[in-house]
Amino acid sequence: MEATWTPVPESEGKKARADKADKADKKAASRLETLKAAVDAEPWLVDAWTDFVAEAIRSGGVDGARAAFDAVLAQFPTSAKHWIAYIEFEQQNKAFDRVEALFNRCLRSIVSVDIWRFYLTYIQAVHSPSAVPEEKRAESRQIVLKAFDLVLSNVGLDKDSGSIWLEYIAYIKAGTALTKYEEQQMMELQRKVYHKALSIPLSNIEQIWKDYDVFENSLNKLTARKFLSERSAGYMMARTAYRELKIITATIDAMQPTWLPTPTKWTETDFEVLRAWKKYIAWEKNNPLRIEDASVLSSRVVYAYKSALLMMRFFPELWHDAARYLIELGKLDDAAALLQQAVEALPRSLLLGFALAELEESRKKEAAVVSKVYETLITNLESWVSEINAKYDHERDTLMALLKKVEIARKRKLVQAKEAWSLAWIVYMRSARRSQSVLVARNLFKRARKSDLCTYHVYVAAALMEYYSSKDIKIACNIFEAGMKAFAEDQANAAGYIVHYLDFLIQMNDDNNARALFERALVLLSPEQARDIWALFFKNEVANGDLSNILKVERRMRDTYPGDADSALGIKHLGDRWSFLDIQFVAREELGLKGFMSLHSLDPLHIDAIAQPDLSKWTAYKPEARDKPLLPEKILVTAPIPVEPVHKLHQFKLPNPIATLLDRLPPASSYNGPQLPLDDVVDALTRLPVPTPISTGRMVLFPRVSDSMDRGGSSSRYDDRDRDRNRDRDRERDRERDRGGARSGGRHVDRYVGGGASSGKRKGGGYGSDEERHRKR
Template sequence: MNTKEKGLTTGPWSLTDQGQLAELKLKNKPYDLDSWETLIKEAQTSALIRGRMLFEKLVERFPTCGRFWRIYIEQEMRQQNYEEVEQLFQRCLLNVLSLDLWRCYIGYIKDTKRAQDGYREKLVQAYEFALDHIGFDPCSGGIWLEYCSFVKSGEVQGTYAETQKVTAVRKIFQRALGVPLISIEQVWKEYNIFEQEVDEVLAKKLADEYLRQYATMKRCSKEYDSFSRQLNKLSPAIPPMGTTQEHTQLQLWKRYLTWEKSNPTRTEDKTLLAKKVMFGYKQCLLVYGHHPDIWYEAVSYLENASKSANDRGDNTLAKQFEEDAREMYSTAITNVMKGNLLINFSFADFEEWHGNSEAVTGIYESLLKVEEIDCTLVYIQFMKSARRTGGIKTARSVFKRAREDPRCGWQVYVAAALMEYYCSRDKNITFKIFELGMKKHGDEPGYVLAYLDYLMHQTDDNNTRVLYERVLSSMPVESTQEIWEKFMDFESSVGDLTGLIKVEKRRGVAMKDELKGNSTVLLVDRFRYLDLFPCSNTELLSMGYPVKDKSGSVGLYSDQQGSSGRDWLLARPDLNQMMPYKPSAAKGVGMNAVPGGTFPLPTACATMLLQIPPPDCYKGPFVQVDELLTLLEKVDLKQSSSTDHSAVSSTTAGKKRTAAQDQDGKDDDKNQSIPQNDIYRARQQKRVHMATT
């Protein structure tokens, strides 16, 4: 590596501000696809060496993404680095069954081998190589048709050669008709045209022979297309994120895999069925290779297929399926599942089941070299496996290594001690291991509780009490909550009331800061048993005894409830009433406008606004609200009140006089002449006259 290349590896790779920002983001989020896309665009326009460095990091992070491999290869092809291109194909083709990547491979053969001798033979080999690996893909119909067209276009001389060419094309078509291709109708049409051109009589016979197979594949193609349209086959494999989209895609993939396992083509060839199912799993793992359940399901299918073949007496096929399962495990733990404990443990059990003890040891040894994982569980499973394969002495040697490893936790001491107790039946060794662990992990509440459980099951009351006193006198108070609870349970079960009350008082003194004078909670702990309490949940909460939900344990103190246990009394916002905020530049009708966006109005207000006419229906006049309020502020209410009172009095008196005058003048009104145009008064006078007569 020259000086220029060394400089590129030590500092930031990107030369742009946007690219350097993406690099900084990738340090915290190494699978951030947007940042990688930014760097890919820069790499495609960079110098060869700089671009190659970025692409190597890219395919190292996403080794199963066919799109990223194709971009890398096309970058090298543009520079005519054909030797490098072929090395890249060797690295990725067999492991990445991506249709686009294999199309790129065929295109490379066409472009670079055309001028060489034996070009047609090399291209035929490329097509065969590609279809052997991706020919089961329902979307590979284009490659099948290209292959048929290429073979048909070959010029041959002589009847024998022509017959050989026709036979070769016919076999390709018939192989394609055995796959539920999306373009199966076009393949069938092209096949019929081909046979008609060769021999019409034979064409009719072959069409009748393959018609049923075509109908089956057409049905399967439609079934596949019904749920595969939403399948995302191009996304890079990233660790599980728990998103809704991820869950939906996983369900679609599992539906597809279940469909493949159901043998929709009704083939009787078990090997062919297994190839189709495993092709589906490999396609799924290109996108969800970080999900251990997909790997395990794939291997389990192969193991079941091996067992079924063995039951049928086909030992050769059973051995083949077994080797395929072993290869699948090896592929997993050497790539994205390298540090996954579940798959490594499953692989170790697989090898142990088949009697390969050396392979089992190699798996655990390789796993212990991975620095990113917690090796405690690895040592525990290694001990158990070593005991099964090599006996208790072999397991003890693994435990010795675990004690010397500073990364190992206290759980390995508990596992080793209980293994000695249940397997060798030697209580002295068990006791020594527990005491050895107390020297190193005596301040771990979990370890102390495990040790206490062992002693209590041995009915060794004296040593149990000694251990309680020893731990409670040396451990910090904030770490002794569960130990005090277990001590009270112990005294309640095997001691007398005097001893129980003494322990209760000592607990109250030791944890007085946490109890804050609330001694009733100690009484509750005295009488509770498992998840049974002497009070209702409401009563417990009222006295400051926090109770967790059914999914959690019940204890005296909880970080979520606070040290006082009365946080439940505090008012909490009702998050169900939160309204969605919608950024908007314009203010919509019926929306509560705020700077930068709008909030929906309450349901009642929104319903009322929908029922009344919209604002544009009112043309005016419009009240000047500010001026109206200013005018109301200037009104003297006291003066206005006295004036209104006098006005009301004079008005009342005036009304009385008017009423009297009206009563006196009723008779006169009868004799008054009525205007000619007053129809209302004429009718009224007529009714009065008719009533009196």
């Protein structure tokens, strides 16, 4: 079957091309914005400006390119190459009014041979014979000749202006003389230009001399010898001077093509170029050409200063030397104008500001003029202080933000290391108690508590070990109190430690000390830090207190946490009044806690403060067909989860919606979206106000507690040996009860109060055989 070709509709092709062009424009605009941000951040970075201007010309449009040129020239106003590039850009756009305006802005202030040569080329193009009518050609020729005179009067002393001198001579020679008088005038003008050029150390002076020799001999060989001999000495002196000048300015010539004036950093290159310019200026002052006319000599020195200031714009020393030279010549107005330019270039220079003020004072100017100089200088210095503060405030904020991240990471790692260190000591203490004695374990605890790495877990483990080993509540409480002194001021650990201490007192049925600890905790901790303590104390009151105490604690909780009334925590507190272990019927079924949390769990978050992913970079996931789900419908997981304030290991099942979601999620290998900063995500999650989980732990009875007292506890408070021993004892007691020969008469030891076992008193009976047998072991 032959393939058929279906032409794309023209409208669709145009749309595709338009979309492609739109994407290219957006990409170019984004790159231009990036480069602009780079030059704004580092305004003296020359390479960044070069890239920015090039990109603006390529993709910024006419207005964008003009804005880029204006910006770079505001930063580097003496950069000849950028002025020329700007003028060429306007010429290409045929904006001749702008071209002439740019020439007016730069010519008088910049003594650059390149700019003046470019101006001369522009004038010749505008007034060329082919561009003007025949009746105006004579007028156009006079304009061009005046342009040559103007150019050479400004940069004709430069050693690199030799090509302009030759062009001037060639242009004069190309003219047409209608009469003998005009021909004579042309020859006199050529001879005059030759004589001026041969007195200047130009780079092509030898070529000019050869052309002059040909010119004179072509007119009259008899007079040629006379004119050549008169100019020979000046030519030889100029040629020798050029050779010396070439050596002196070698460093300047090497740096000038790529040099842009930037604030002085006093690097070795800065010193090297400065020395070269000062050497060149001193050479001009020494008058190597033996110029007798003082005005001509001073013009050469002033030109040397002006040329130096194009490159060394930010060196106050050169400005000050140039002004002082003009003052010595008696040109006070010129010196004042130069110093005014200097303070505009270096508005914070004390040297230049003071020099200008003194010059104005010496010229007998009004006091207001002198005061203005000082006021302007002080204002500029004050703005400098503000800029310094703003710059270093920004850097400090950046460093502080980075330091904050480093500190968060350091604290997180330190917590892990300290917990590992503490766990090693706890296991060491357990091993010592099992294999040696409680006394050895106690000595290990004394060693551990002296270290700065010791966490409250070591104190809790030592206190519980003392109680379960010797049944001495007093020692355990002493250890807990020692921990209070060590961790009460530790905001990160105080709440967790007090929860364990309070839970121990509650288990010991020591209500007085439990209430006292609870009140101390409320003083030491902030309301947010004390949430777990409130929850534990309220749970104890609900289970074992009277109604008046329950209502009192409930009222105090409402006053402490007024915002919880309309939240899941408020509903949970209400449901906890009538709950037991994992039976949360009132909260779940009658108060709708489960649905409330699913709807309002994100209330505390501020979505605007969370970094949003770039959805344009996401690709749609197409799941592959598979016979069975990736994950089973329900998964049994064993992991440490939070349950009330007291933590324990617990088993739970994933709800069906979560299992279904995990089944539908794509595999990790298919993800190619943006990468989230994990440290920032973890840090944000740790600071979120997460509601208390709705779950309760499996009830674990305290050893030797009456069967009639059902309280929740933690099975992780004693080690494996104690648990096995208690289990064996309970089994033995059950067997004796079944035989009807229980020695204790059916009475069981209740919780200790006050002094514990040392008081010799128990609720509900005397000493039992179980306790005696346990002590003998």
